[in-house]
Amino acid sequence: MDRNAASLPQLEDLGGAAQPLLRVEHLTKHFPVAGGLLAKRRTVRAVDDVTFAVGKGETLGIVGESGCGKSTTARVLMQLAPPDSGEILFDGMLVGGRDMSIAEFRRGVQMVFQDSYASLNPRLTVEQSITFGLKAQGISGAAARKVARDLLSKVGLRPEIFAERYPHEISGGQRQRVNIARALALSPRLVILDEAVSALDKSVEAQVLNLLVDLKTEFGLTYLFISHDLNVVRYMSDRVMVMYLGEVVEYGPVESLWARAAHPYTRALLSAMPSIDPDRRTQTAPLAGDPPNPIDPPSGCRFHPRCPHAEPVCAQTKPPLFAVEDEAHRAACLMIVPGSGHSASARLPSAMRDA
Amino acid sequence: MSALVEISDLHVRFVGERTVHAINGVDLTLNAGETLGLLGESGSGKSVTLRALLRLLPKRRTVISGSIRVLDQDVLALDGEALSRFRGRTVSMIFQEPALALDPVYSIGSQIAETVMRHEGCSRAAADQRALEMLNVVRIPSAKSRLAAYPHELSGGMRQRAMIALALSCKPKILLADEPTTALDATVQIQILLLLRELQREFGMSVIFVTHDIGVAVEISDRLAVMYGGQIVEQGALRDIIRAPSHPYTRGLLGSNAHAAPKGQRLETIPGAPPVLDAVPRACPFAARCAVVEQRCNLQPPPVVEIADGRLTRCFLAAGQDASAMN
Structure with a gap:
């Protein structure tokens, strides 16, 4: 694809189609909570011994209610909070080890958050936000701007109108498209969508879901799709994982899970x-x-x-x-x-x- | 059935740095004992309609015209003591964020008791008794001990129940619900919806329930009004609208729901974004996004057409060929 000529190439596929893109083994993250003067220290077991894999080109949905650990799992994955224990393997390579540094891993994995406004720097224009990561990766300003404009058209925003705008000047749906463009700028292989459409109005949500489906095919992406909305998860996912209080309680192909859910939760x-x-x-x-x-x-x-x-x-x-x-x-x-x-x-x- | 609430030709305009024409000609009636769902996206005017009804909009920055009558009282003319009596005894409201609506420094029990004493002038003991009664009514477990609890000590679902208890403590005839389940988890949301359905029957009150979620509207409403651009574009019995939506916006909204869409098939979408409402819409506000738009839709406001008994649609296409004559 000539789109990538000026930008970063996607990380190479190493293990072939059979090797999962992402393997998460026994991932654990506990947060200590300060107790009272004499009370014993307590622990939030936000993510507790979570193991799963995401195949190449697949969409894995993660569902659960507040406090179930679905967002913490994503944040720990991205190393936004270091895990207490557990291993993350990206295409067979141990993340944070000799095989793959955390910086390399982050280039291969990008994230889109729920709050489209809070996740953009209000002082940067749309274009500056998208080129920021590219420049950090050593791409020249002119090349980065070209990538940004290409990506803006891919996400359905005309660059001549939107490139110079600031986040507060555009609507929530448009901002979320910018966040998606920014996530794609580094040519990731895995995109984590953490409630990415939850704050959007229904009519806009459908537009963004269609866009995500198109981009997945076009860029050969794998999605980790976190949401509390089961309708949306069912529509987007190949497989679904259900979490409850920091643990995985059930997972399986989406049809099988909907037809024969085995866990009472x-x-x-x-x-x-x-x-x-x-x-x-x-x-x-x-x-x-x-x-x-x-x-x-x-x-x-x-x-x-x-x-x-x-x-x-x-x-x-x-x-x-x-x-x-x-x-x-x-x-x-x-x-x-x-x-x-x-x-x-x-x-x-x-x-x-x-x- | 007699109408408890009659809103006619309501216009609400916010003035200040920027003018927003939030409500542009809303006609709405609420009958005794019914639950009316007000469905719409952000900025459609659904919450503003509720707030106008309870006179909660900031006086200095709001221009309201039209009329709102509740039980033959002119709500827009109410003032002082009459307005205080109206709020709480006649009409009461529950909000999306009970944590913000409840006072953090008073216990649940004392907030309910204070309301009862204020409105009914009864003794503290009687008011406390009513508070306990109300917590039982909303099925808060071990209600007696929860009376002394502060809002932050309750979980989200329990706080919402406490707010419902507070809102119903003076037995209002009308309950306004502004997305009361939106911030709740799915398994809690359904509990609150079922509770409101039971209480509506038990108290025989009328409810206006604002939501952006079609599923929630289906669970709670008898009748549905769909809002867009500060207008009601379609209203009628819930079942009829869900089965056969007549306004292009309602059709688009139901079509874009991921609920029934098979995987791999593209979702139907409504292109574009909601209108900005910095001017009064002089044509159909939905015309720019409408799949079946015609020339006249951009030239003049569409008529409100009664396509069946009690079933209203604001669209030229529903009116057929002689639409301009009707307008």
């Missing part, structure tokens, strides 16, 4: 979605109460205090991520783990029990 999230059919309104709330505070989360399965199927064993045993029907779809619930001690596991079909 995933099922609750799905049935909490407002109906769009006036004749099929929601009659009962799937869960009572609010998502709990991630400070000192419950023992065993962290969902057990809110789970309608909880049994004493759930408070004692931490459920492993167990295959639901095939290896690709897994859920962390004792009800699907044979011999877990939960009464429902005894009723599993024998084929699954033998698995």
Whole structure:
């Protein structure tokens, strides 16, 4: 593509299509909370032993409610907050190790945030914001400006109108397009979209979603799509990962997850979605109460205090991520783990029990 | 059914550094015992309509014309004590951010009790009793101990329940809800929507519920009014509008919803962005983004057409060929 002639080349594909672009192993991030004078120190287990992989060219959706750790996972990934432990492998290379420096990794991974205004420098024009990273990477001013103008047209903003404008002079949808253009300026391979369309009006949201789909094909991108809006996640993602209180509770291909959600929390999230059919309104709330505070989360399965199927064993045993029907779809619930001690596991079909 | 609220030809203009014509001719009625959904995007005028109804707009910077009648009272003429009585007893409001709407330095119980004492002139003991009653009404668990809690000690969902308790403490006839579930998590949002549906029946009150989310509007409303550019572009029974939207904007809004879209298929979009409203729209404010725009749409305001019983649309196309005659 001649677009890249003047700009940075995309990082080389090393491991081939079979190797995941991103592997995250046992990622953990805890934040200490100051207790009272005599109170013991407490810990927010924001991200706790999270492991997942994103294949090349795939979109992985991450869903969950506030405090579930989805945004912290993204920030720790980007090294905006250093992880306490865990490994990040980018196309097989250990990030922060000998294979790949954090600076190199950040060039391969870019991020778009929810607040389109706060994520742009108010004193820089649209063009200056987009060229900033390119110049930092040693691209000349003229070449960087050309890339910026090309990218502005790619995201649907006419450069002759928008390049010289300041963030406060354009609408929220336009600002988010600028943020997307800026993220693409360094030719990343992975783009993390952290609630990137959540603040937009519905009619604008649809425009930006279409744009993201187009750009993905055009630039050969992989997306990590974080959102609380399940409709949007379903539309965008190939696979979806559900988080609850800092842990992954279920993941799988989007169709499989929607059709056969195995974790009671995933099922609750799905049935909490407002109906769009006036004749099929929601009659009962799937869960009572609010998502709990991630400070000192419950023992065993962290969902057990809110789970309608909880049994004493759930408070004692931490459920492993167990295959639901095939290896690709897994859920962390004792009800699907044979011999877990939960009464429902005894009723599993024998084929699954033998698995 | 008699109309509790009758808004006619309401115009609201904000003046100051920049003039914004936020509301440009809104006609709206609210019937007894119904929930009216007010659906629109940011800047469409839905919240301003609510605020005008409760006279919450800053006096010095707002120019209001038209009429708002609630239970045969002229709301725009209310002042002083009459306005205070109107707020809380006749009409009450809940907001998107209960953390901002509640007073952080008073406990939940004392805020409710104070309201009851102020409006009903009862004793502190009776007011405290009512506060406890109200927390039970909104299903706050262990209500007795929560009376002494301060807003920051409650979770988001519980704070919203507390605000609903406060708003309903003087048994208003009309509840105005300004996106009360937007800041909440999905599993909490549905609880609050179901609670409001139950309370609406229990108290027999009428509700105007402002939202930008079609799903939320479907869950809560009996009737729906869709706003765009400071006007109501379509209104009618919820079911009819969702099944067969007649205004091009409503059609676009329902089409651009990712809800039913199959993966891989492009979402229908409404091109462009909402109007800036620095002048009174002299034609159809949606014309610039409309898929079926005609020449006349840019020349004169479209008529409001009753396409079926109680079903209104502000569009030339609904009016058919002799539209100009009707206007």
